[in-house]
Amino acid sequence: MLRVPEHAVLALDFDGTLAPIVPDPAKARAHPGAVPALARLAPRLRAVAVITGRPAEEAVAYGGFAAVEGLGHLTVLGAYGAERWDAATGEVHAAPPPPGVAAVRAGLPPLLAELGAPEGTWTEDKGRALAVHTRRTADPDGALALLREPLAALAARHGLIVEPGRMVLELRPPGADKGAALREFVREKTARAVAYAGDDLGDLAAYGAVEELRGEGVPGLLVCSSATGTGESVPELAARADVLVPGPEGVVAFLEELAEELSGA
Numbered sequence: 001m002l003r004v005p006e007h008a009v010l011a012l013d014f015d016g017t018l019a020p021i022v023p024d025p026a027k028a029r030a031h032p033g034a035v036p037a038l039a040r041l042a043p044r045l046r047a048v049a050v051i052t053g054r055p056a057e058e059a060v061a062y063g064g065f066a067a068v069e070g071l072g073h074l075t076v077l078g079a080y081g082a083e084r085w086d087a088a089t090g091e092v093h094a095a096p097p098p099p100g101v102a103a104v105r106a107g108l109p110p111l112l113a114e115l116g117a118p119e120g121t122w123t124e125d126k127g128r129a130l131a132v133h134t135r136r137t138a139d140p141d142g143a144l145a146l147l148r149e150p151l152a153a154l155a156a157r158h159g160l161i162v163e164p165g166r167m168v169l170e171l172r173p174p175g176a177d178k179g180a181a182l183r184e185f186v187r188e189k190t191a192r193a194v195a196y197a198g199d200d201l202g203d204l205a206a207y208g209a210v211e212e213l214r215g216e217g218v219p220g221l222l223v224c225s226s227a228t229g230t231g232e233s234v235p236e237l238a239a240r241a242d243v244l245v246p247g248p249e250g251v252v253a254f255l256e257e258l259a260e261e262l263s264g265a
């Protein structure tokens with residue numbers, strides 16, 4: 001990446017990587033240093049993308065990514081790649097959600113009541129997916145264990161899959177993942193090097209894409225935004241990463257360092 005920055009794609013996850021984890025998903029915001037660091041870096045790279053499980057428009061708003069000098073060509077791939085926002089147009093492109101999403105939306109409240117989902121269980125309606133969060137319950141891991149199988153069964157009945165994450169089970173359509181989204185973005189930009197930073201299970205697919213690209217001769221760098229000490233780290237991600245940094249603060253420091261190196265290049 002440092003050797004051919006003008007041919008390199010940098011892609012990053014949002015929650016837990018660019019934005020610190022907070023109890024209320026609606027209050028998540030990019031680390032204050034994230035946008036300035038990306039704005040310094042982006043003009044020196046082929047392209048920069050944020051690849052997230054969030055709806056694209058929400059990630060743009062919570063990230064503060066719109067109308068930023070230096071980020072005029074940023075792309076946000078939301079809903080695991082099913083939605084796309086480009087800073088150059090300010091438009092979001094997405095296919096309509098499949099009908100199974102409406103069926104799951106209707107089926108979730110009675111199922112959660114029937115299961116006795118503990119107080120604090122909260123459903124985030126993302127339009128094309130429903131995410132059931134347990135972070136605000138007294139026992140988040142216990143609540144996840146209680147809900148995991150019944151939610152998987154509900155999702156399967158309506159043609160959806162369950163995407164597990166940090167204190168969340170997301171019921172979403174199959175067919176998109178961060179790996180496919182990253183591969184397609186690298187192809188579109190005809191990039192010759194790639195770096196990806198993530199923190200959660202949903203990022204493993206993007207790690208896989210970078211590893212595949214390496215096999216095809218495209219140099220790749222894997223960065224893990226580690227949640228060490230929180231009980232939420234993903235050992236598989238950490239084991240496959242080239243660089244381990246302590247959460248969004250560490251990611252920002254890493255981006256700043258990279259920007260510094262490239263400004264001297």
Ligand SMILES: O=P(O)(O)OC[C@H]1O[C@H](O[C@H]2O[C@H](CO)[C@@H](O)[C@H](O)[C@H]2O)[C@H](O)[C@@H](O)[C@@H]1O
Nearest residue numbers: 014015021022023025028052053135166167168
């Ligand atoms: O792909 P990402 O950008 O990492 O998005 C994954 C999910 O992130 C959000 O949930 C996570 O962050 C919340 C805010 O810090 C936190 O409260 C929650 O426990 C985490 O799982 C978001 O709410 C989900 O919709 C995203 O799919």
